[in-house]
Amino acid sequence: MSDQEGRFREYLGAKGLRITPERQAVLTAVLGIQGHFTADQLYLRLERKNPRASRATVYRTLEHLVGSGLVDKVDLGGQQAFYENFYGREHHDHLICLGCGEIIEFTSRAIEELQDSVCREHQFEARSHSHKILGHCRKCH
Template identity: 50%
Template structure:
């Protein structure tokens, strides 16, 4: 399997784009931490590491990283996206708490199998999918239950 950098370089080359020092810095910072992140968090991280890269360059590079198959956009809300690494990682889906923002990753092979069956039945060739379930995590549900009991 190619390294993240080699895969990105290969993708950029296929689009006649350059692997600039800014793109290299963004790629390095993105893959230095396996957690979900927002573009603004990446901007702060880059600045804390003395890297002056424009917000526009960050957003353009994130888009290229998604198109190259290295990242995936997840968890839409508040008019922004979160990103996560997908290259070399097993596909998973998300439970998102509407109260505290907690993200729970899960793998459920029965859902994957059902999606495959639906695609086959409809003669549809899937390229990707995103499943996200919004609700309340266990901790926030308990807090809500405690508020009701106190009344």
């Protein structure tokens, strides 16, 4: 059992939720994806597998995965939500290429600090943030 699976079971158990074949299948599929993915891509991947999971279950499970911290939900600006594996990773933000759709991740300690001071100024207690920069990548100038 992977660390991730252990963590997921722990999370479910702590909430009185059940470990079902469908939930395991979703987790396994998620772990097999590199980079950003949509709920629908995940669903399509599961369709051929056994056990499979319905669209509803994919969405429901994704929520639990986000809740357990294994997956991060990122709003990349389109109409659909994106997800990514988050286990053992740091928070990061995104540069999104309007030309080819490439997604480049970045982190900036300095920006985060400035962000914190903006919040202090407004006596605002930050819970999360999303910072995305749209433009053109090196290849698409």
